[in-house]
Amino acid sequence: MAHASTAIEIDAIKEIVSEHLGATADVRNFEPERDLYAAGLTSLATVGLMLALEERFDIEFSEAMLSRGTFRSIASIAEAVSKLAR
Secondary structure, eight states, X not given: OHHHHHHHHHHXXXXXXXXXXXXXXXXXXXXXXXXXXXXXXXXXXXXXXXXXXXXXXXXXXXXXXXXXXXXXXXXXXXXXXXXHHO
16 A cells, blocks of 8 residues: 555656646656756746645655755655655
8 A cells, every 4th residue: 555655646746846847848757766957947946846745745844855855856855755744
């Protein structure tokens, strides 16, 4: 069952990331470790992404988590969301 919820989270994260990358990339086919900044994610878009993730998963990113490393990839975002959702 844990695998199913993880897949759902990954799909939800990809959907949210896609909205913030715009038409610059097809996030659905991204490998989880792909660098989102290299794919076009900007610092400004990261703020919108963070807010959308907080709303979608009912979480709040701590100040310590507000780093480029947290939002670097789908996998790093999923790890952060999982930690905050516990």
